[in-house]
Amino acid sequence: MGSACSGRDASSLLSLGFMLLLLVTALTALTSTVEAQAQLVPDFYKSSCPMADTLVSSAVDSALNSRAAAASGVLRLFFHDCFVHGCDASVLIDAPGSERSASANLGLQGFEVIDAAKEVVEKQCPGVVSCADILALATQLSVKKLSGGRITYTVPLGRRDGLVSSAADVTGKLPSPVASVATLKAAFSANGLSTEDMVVLSGAHSVGTAGCGFIQNRLTAATPDATLDTTYAAVLKKQCPTAAGSVNLDLATPNQLDEVYYKNLQANKGLLSSDQILQTDIETRPMVAANAAFQTFGPNFARAMEKMGNIVQLTATQGEIRLSCRSFNQA
Ligand code: HEM
Structure with missing residues (x-):
């Protein structure tokens, strides 16, 4: 009797332990996203690359001037990036089986805008400014242009580039245009x-x-x-x-x-x-x-x-600063 009773106690303790573990895991994930956001600041490159903002702006402006349709492409790129592993430029990786090759991403365009900005920034400040931040800045500039200067906002910086980009990870993250409203709401809620x-x-x-x-x-x-x-x-x-x-x-x-x-x-x-x-x-x-x-x-x-730009999982020494936005440094 005594041993049966302690067996039940042990199993309830175990399931309580499991629930606590789930809770702690969920809280840890939430805390790390909140902590990551807290590390983003508008003047992140003040000492490491003071010209970053200006360089990105002029490269993006001239890319958008040569192909206006790229502005809407960049805006969509940012959404598709942030919804898979956070805003970490994982969507930019151009390799077989990467996120970019997922069916939901086949119509994406505007990659050349990010490449142009990265090229200019790399010349001045090699290995300093992340592709994730360049994409965030290019999106803000695209929004400004598309709204005729009427929609502007600050972009806190300090995102790092992801080390993972897999088409399989896109599944279920980006809602389909025929999704139910409940599915649409759930996809956004999953990203806070x-x-x-x-x-x-x-x-x-x-x-x-x-x-x-x-x-x-x-x-x-x-x-x-x-x-x-x-x-x-x-x-x-x-x-x-x-x-x-x-x-x-x-x-x-x-x-x-x-x-x-x-x-x-x-x-x-x-x-x-x-x-x-x-x-x-x-x-x-x-x-x-x-x-x-x-x-x-x-x-x-x-x-x-x-x-949306604050859906960030990688900051500080996490991930990397890619040298080319299309490939990992250790390709
Ligand atoms: C609510 C869920 C959403 C669904 C189901 C959805 C779906 C789609 C689809 C099917 C297209 C056409 C793609 C193609 O022809 O290849 C599209 C285009 C576009 N989407 Fe969304 N989208 C959603 C949310 C968003 C969000 C949140 C943004 C950005 C904040 C966004 C920005 C865009 C833009 C700018 C285009 C036009 C892209 C271009 O001209 O290249 N979408 N979307």
């Missing part, structure tokens, strides 16, 4: 971003293009999509008769990062299902309405971009 952050960051779909393949589901369904405006559907059918080709994400102001994306959603003129669903869902619909005014959307977008 709220549902409101998700609605605000989706405003990035106010610029750039999407491949026609991503909307065939809405155009060819047997039952017409009730959340797709019929006139807009007719236009899209003409622009996207097949999965080949691409179409503007925002039909009204495709080159302006602005609040019109939300007005489109209110008029059932969102392009992707994952856009339009924000107007259908009862929790996100009021957030769509709030952001349909630039004075709300602009500051919200700036704040949410800063927050």
